[in-house]
Amino acid sequence: MSPETSSEDNGTRQDDLSAFVAATAEEFGIPGVCVGILVDGQETVASYGVTNLDHPQPVDADTLFPLASVTKTFTATALMRLVAEGRVELDAPVRRYVPELELADEDAARRITVLNLLDHTAGLEWNLVFTGDEADTLAGFVAHLPELPLIAPPGTRASYSQAGYNLAGRIVETVTGLPFEKAMAQLLLEPxxxxxxxxxxxxxxxxxxxxxxxxxxxxxxxxxxxxxxxxRAGARGNNPGGGISSSVSDLLRWARFHLGTGEGVLPAEALRHMTEQSVELNAGPLGDGVGIGWFLREVDGVRTIGHGGSGNGQAAELLIVPGRDFAVVSLANAGPHGHLFNQAVVRWTLERHLGAVERDPEPVAYDGTRAREVAGRYAIDAMNLDVADDGTRLTLAVEIKPEIRAAADADMPADLPPAAIGFLSPGGDEYVVTEGGLTGQHGRFNRDAGGAVVGIDLAGRLFGRVPAAS
Structure with a gap:
């Protein structure tokens, strides 16, 4: 399809977007969604459905949705303002700004840098799970970091870490002398x-x-x-990595900010630096690499930056195309299919307006020998992945750890039942999920120096293999 950014009038663009959004929301069974696109400086917004099935109000461009991990783009940008002002250095050890930092490994605590936090190379596992008053402060969060496992030495590989961004938020607090949320308002949101x-x-x-x-x-x-x-317990302790709420109208303004205006907050060079690849990603749907606060991905020759987020029955997606004056925002209030809705929106808008067609990876035929080699349990702090082989196909199931679920004082997302996965090449370790709520997610099984399978990457996170019970 050829790009239509110049010839399409506003009325046609609005009608087409509204029709697509409504049909796709109905297809995936989403109660309420809002989508915004920025094309050649012009914004188009389409909403569908209601805010709440029990107490319905129509969704519109100003309806607030929790953005979950899209928050990381805000935290990273605020830190880059401190860098531009000479108050923080990206290559400086985190202990320069958070001297109380302790980790499970002293060498890692000494070596970890600010950049390691922002490009997910700190070697920290995904996040901490704990409750109590300390969970509601960043200082309390940092005090519990020695309990968090380390998955790799700092700077050696990317693995998505909420904990890393929460620690980055503590840097914002200590450097500014303000609570994180107030510092964010002054450094970024207000200007x-x-x-x-x-x-x-x-x-x-x-x-x-x-x-x-x-x-x-x-x-x-x-x-x-x-x-x-x-x-997750402890809202404030997780605010830097996932606590912000916003609307499509504001997120389109946020996209314009990162397309180069900077609103007088960041110089153009700092904005550009955020979009440069800092580290390559290890085969996954998040992108080809990581910048500062952004995942970098090429779609059919079009270079994009973006970030997604998922909360409790909520899904958010923001994608920007630098140099093309293009962005798309998609917010949906249902899980797990809100993620699939958002991905369908991103694909449709990229193809319709930029002619960029994203093609799904195709798995090869089932290989029983390789399936048996990777079958087993893998885990991070809060979740288990079970990869199973029944002799005809390989499946992946996701569960919140029973002890985490039992200790929770609130509803938690449902576990994901076994869904088919397949390898992407004969003899290779990359895989793709082909059904269910994780359809299209792809990653890689990880091996140690001796060739044994020791982990699996899913959604940018490294899950370590759990030894089989003897």
Whole structure:
């Protein structure tokens, strides 16, 4: 398809986007969605459905959605302002700014840098799971970091880490002398004109906001998800990595900011530096590499930067094409299919407006020998992955660890049942999920120096293999 950015009039663009959004939301069973695109300086927004199945209000461009991990683009940008002002150095050890930092390994605690946090090369596992008053402060979060396993020496590989960004937020606090949320407002949100973007739930609750929805029981009937933003305890302790809420209208402004205006907050050189690849990704759907706060991905020759996020029954996606004055934002209030909705929106808009067609990777035929080699349990702090071989196909199932679920004082997302996966090449270790809520996710099984399978990458996270019980 040829690009249509110059010839398409606003009315046609609005009608086509509205029709696509409505049809796709119905296809995936999403109660409420909002999508915005920026094409050649012109914004088009389409919404569909309601904020809450129990107390419905129509979704619009100003409806607030929790952005979950899209928050990381804000935290990284605020830190880059401190870098541009000479108050933080990317290559400096984190202990220069957070001297109390302790980790499970002293050498890692001494060596880890600010950049390691921002490009996910710190070697920290995904996140901490703990409760109590300390969980509601960044200082308390940092105090518990010695409990977090390390998966690799700092700087040696990328593995997506919420904990790394929460530690980056503590740097913002110590350098500015302000609570993280107030520092973010002063450094970034206010000067960038983001008047509909908040960390404070008290601000969210007096505006129109979307409620997440998750399947209930075997009938898959959607119900409002509780708690509202996330099932993880300690909202403030996780704010730098996933605590912001915003709307499509503000996210389009955020996209314009990163397309080069900087709103007087960041110089163009700092914005450009954020989009440069810092480290290559190890085969996954997040992208080909990581910059500072962004995942970098090439789609049919078009270079993109972006970030997604998923909360409790919520999914967010932001993708920007530097140099093409193009961006797409997609917000959906149901899990797990909200992610699939967002990916369909991104694909449609890239093809329609830039002529960039994203093609799904195709698995090769089932290989029983290789399937038996990788079958087993893999885990991170809060989740188990079970890769199973039944002699005809390989499957992957995801569960929240039973002890985590049992200790939770709120609803948690449903586990994902076994879904088929397949290898992408004969003899290779890359795989793709071909059905279910993770359809299209791909990654790689990891081996040690002796060739034994010791881990699996999924959604940018490294899950270590759990030894089989003797």
């Amino acid at each position: 960038a004109g983001l008047t509909n973007t908040f960390f404070d739930l008290d601000e969210v609750m007096v505006r129109r906001f979307a409620v997440g929805h998750t399947p209930d029981g075997d009938d898959e009937q959607l119900r409002p998800a509780r708690p509202w933003a996330s099932w």
